[in-house]
Amino acid sequence: MIGNGKDSVRHLAFNDLRYAMQKESIEKLSRELLDHIPSKGERVNLLSYGNHARGAKFYDYTFKNSPELEQTINEVCCAIPGFYYGRLDIKFDNWEDFTKGKNFAIVELNGSGADPTHIFDPNLSLISVWKIILKHWSGLCKVATYLNRHQNVPYMSIREYFILRKNTRRI
Secondary structure (H helix, E strand, O other): OEOOOOOOHHHHHHOOHHHHHHHHHHHOOOHHHHHOOOOOOOEOOOOOOOOHHHOOOOOOOHHHOOHHHHHHHHHHHHOOOOOOOOEEEEEEOOHHHHHOOOOEEEEEEEOOOOOOHHHHOOOOOHHHHHHHHHHHHHHHHHHHHHHHHHOOOOOOOHHHHHHHHHHHHHO
16 A cells, blocks of 8 residues: 555555455454654555455466566476476566575465456456457467477366366366
């Protein structure tokens, strides 16, 4: 949240819809923090991680991709046995260090079924989101096809698929 120079952290949080579902968590924060009046423009981090339920916003920063960043991510992913496709939720202080593979932490490792969270960028159009999802599925299909072919994993028959689908719906 960003201070306005007049209101306490408590007031700012409880009057911001993004924190509406987090009132209980926020009330557990120190009284000193909640009573603090941040100066205008001062950023205050209330909760250490974000998700949709906590009011987090997600943005598309794929334009910042670089060969150096790809190398960093590939090194991390290759060190995880059996991880071929998925999403890493990463926390870092600055882009430069992160790109160089310094001072970052993996908060969560998500498998191939995870959504690419940059699709939730409020600035993206619906068409852009669908293009990203189709690219995601296409990449997943290529990886699965490659792995199955090179590990001699037989493809599921249509009959096996429908049986699996029927049984999955019961769960």
